[in-house]
Amino acid sequence: MVKPKIHNNSKDPDKDFKIEQSTLYLKYSLLLGDLDRWIPAVQEYIKNMQDPITEINLDGLKKIDSAGVAAILQLKDELIKNSKDVKIVGGSPSIRKKIGLFSYQEPPASRDRRRMSFFESTAESFLNFYHDYMVRYFTLAADVLYWSVTDIFKSRTHRKGEFYNQAVLIGVNAVYIICMLSFIIGLVIALQSAAQLRNFGANIYIVDLIVISMMREMGPLITAILVAGRSGSAIAAEIATMKVTSELDAIKTMALNPIRFVIVPKMHGSIITMPFLTILANVMGILGGMLIAYLYLDIGPEIFINRMGETLYNRDILIGILKSLVFAVLIVLTGSFFGLNVEEGAEGVGKVTTQAVVVAISIVIIADSIIGLIFY
Amino acid sequence: MADKKIIEVNGLSATFGEREVLRDVSFSAYQGEVTVILGESGSGKTTVLKHLLGLYDIQEGYVSILDNDISDLNEEEQKDLYLKMGVFYQNGGLLNSLTVGENVSLPLEQHTHLDDDLIRRIVLTKLQLMHLNGVYDMFPSQLSGGMLKRAALARAMVMDPPLLFCDEPGAGLDPISLASLDKLILNLRKELGMSIVIITHEVSSILRIADRIVFIDEGKIIFTGKIKDALESKNKEVHDFFHI
Numbered sequence A: 001m002v003k004p005k006i007h008n009n010s011k012d013p014d015k016d017f018k019i020e021q022s023t024l025y026l027k028y029s030l031l032l033g034d035l036d037r038w039i040p041a042v043q044e045y046i047k048n049m050q051d052p053i054t055e056i057n058l059d060g061l062k063k064i065d066s067a068g069v070a071a072i073l074q075l076k077d078e079l080i081k082n083s084k085d086v087k088i089v090g091g092s093p094s095i096r097k098k099i100g101l102f103s104y105q106e107p108p109a110s111r112d113r114r115r116m117s118f119f120e121s122t123a124e125s126f127l128n129f130y131h132d133y134m135v136r137y138f139t140l141a142a143d144v145l146y147w148s149v150t151d152i153f154k155s156r157t158h159r160k161g162e163f164y165n166q167a168v169l170i171g172v173n174a175v176y177i178i179c180m181l182s183f184i185i186g187l188v189i190a191l192q193s194a195a196q197l198r199n200f201g202a203n204i205y206i207v208d209l210i211v212i213s214m215m216r217e218m219g220p221l222i223t224a225i226l227v228a229g230r231s232g233s234a235i236a237a238e239i240a241t242m243k244v245t246s247e248l249d250a251i252k253t254m255a256l257n258p259i260r261f262v263i264v265p266k267m268h269g270s271i272i273t274m275p276f277l278t279i280l281a282n283v284m285g286i287l288g289g290m291l292i293a294y295l296y297l298d299i300g301p302e303i304f305i306n307r308m309g310e311t312l313y314n315r316d317i318l319i320g321i322l323k324s325l326v327f328a329v330l331i332v333l334t335g336s337f338f339g340l341n342v343e344e345g346a347e348g349v350g351k352v353t354t355q356a357v358v359v360a361i362s363i364v365i366i367a368d369s370i371i372g373l374i375f376y
Numbered sequence B: 001m002a003d004k005k006i007i008e009v010n011g012l013s014a015t016f017g018e019r020e021v022l023r024d025v026s027f028s029a030y031q032g033e034v035t036v037i038l039g040e041s042g043s044g045k046t047t048v049l050k051h052l053l054g055l056y057d058i059q060e061g062y063v064s065i066l067d068n069d070i071s072d073l074n075e076e077e078q079k080d081l082y083l084k085m086g087v088f089y090q091n092g093g094l095l096n097s098l099t100v101g102e103n104v105s106l107p108l109e110q111h112t113h114l115d116d117d118l119i120r121r122i123v124l125t126k127l128q129l130m131h132l133n134g135v136y137d138m139f140p141s142q143l144s145g146g147m148l149k150r151a152a153l154a155r156a157m158v159m160d161p162p163l164l165f166c167d168e169p170g171a172g173l174d175p176i177s178l179a180s181l182d183k184l185i186l187n188l189r190k191e192l193g194m195s196i197v198i199i200t201h202e203v204s205s206i207l208r209i210a211d212r213i214v215f216i217d218e219g220k221i222i223f224t225g226k227i228k229d230a231l232e233s234k235n236k237e238v239h240d241f242f243h244i
């Protein structure tokens, strides 16, 4: 056997181990603190060897802990790749006992999965997505909408006052923030366009611009995005928590229907309040625009309102309301869907909450553009 | 009468993902008896219970409760069946958004036409039976762990259901509360003729209350039968459990 040169920064490598005739002799101690030095040294040594090691001798070893046992067994697994068999021999009874105690056995692997090709795995993940999300989303939607309609006049399927609570939570509590933000947005849109319009001497068209953009687009959208952020996340978190803590199971075994008991009141609450919130957002946005029109373009409120009467059609108002209803349904559905989708555990709740907000806002924007296309 | 089967499970198997959690589980429970399901942590007890409650779809096997094949019930039948049972969940299952009083009154409020005062009286009685006074208007998050369990138990039995399921009601209780819980369970059985299925590990408790036991190990039944046969069982695991 050729003894290779070793570059080892520990003072005396022979202190830890030596190798003679395919046998690795371990010495002194192999504790967690020794491994940082020991493992690289052994690996370096083995890499430069020609004959494979077939035996690990523990006779010289005085101390070992669980990490040391793991290191020996790991080394054995590595060595086995080069030689047919590696035996661990010798060692005091106490060392052998520790090895028995601390050895980790891989649980038998459950059926080997065949590696899939790129196309197969793409197809499979698409199918999984289709099944896990699309199919279940639409099933939930069908259930929720069915019960939302049948339960309009029944209050015995949920707690008294629950609809009122939800209307307050989802709608009334959002009034301030929605008023404030839509006022600011109306203000900003008007401000940005004022200068341009003045250049063309088209001052009066500020009214058309503000009114149509708020009524048809910005009002419903701002409302929906804020409600999705506030209530979509709250709904997802609430339902997910209920699922994780067996509350939903408990509701079911109390002979109540979780969808009717939990989700339907939220649906009713949001369907009732969203149109009002949207109208409020429209009004505030237009007020913001009015202020700028007065300050920068010399269009007084009277002229503004007159012109508004000419530009505004019922159709625009109705489309805005229609959008708000669609968004209300989508936000509650998405929040509920992700809430129900939670995997056990508290961290699952945080995860689905974030997903719910992101997906709810995306779905709202997509739905907005689809409705926009239909009623162009 | 004593030998009327109320629960029959036959060849129940369940696989989650790649893991086989239950394999060929079969047992029966009889009217007016306390049936204890026991086994190591993770052996599948809660999973069996959830199958009995119809919370999981049955993949393989047959479960019948009060002569209803539970995988073959329509919405109304399922509701009727649920009205005949009370359930205590391992982690309580009280609705956190409602007070204890509202939680316990919920089944009465939803399924009966009793007036509010009467409901309140019934609920207070049940709470008192569980030694819970002055918690009516508290929220579940304000109770201690043991009080929470007792409140959940009060809700499970508020309708005096003929069939009561409990998942580890005693875990985490001190020996004295545990003994009084056992006494309550025996009383429910004796005075109201309830049939009770209970999951527990407490040997002392099992010896006090069990008529019949179902021993699960790694998703398989290793013993089922009367408690006195269990005590004499030659099966190593069963023997070790009772004679340590």
Ligand SMILES: Nc1ncnc2c1ncn2[C@@H]1O[C@H](COP(=O)(O)OP(=O)(O)OP(=O)(O)O)[C@@H](O)[C@H]1O
Pocket: B016, B017, B019, B021, B039, B040, B041, B042, B043, B044, B045, B046, B047, B048, B090
């Ligand atoms: N929904 C699920 N998805 C995947 N695995 C599950 C699911 N429910 C349970 N399991 C697994 O099934 C096994 C049995 O779980 P179960 O909750 O029935 O145990 P248990 O006997 O009630 O244990 P404990 O005494 O700790 O409550 C566990 O290994 C668990 O990981």
Ligand SMILES: [Mg+2]
Pocket: B045, B046, B047, B090, B167
């Ligand atoms: Mg359990």
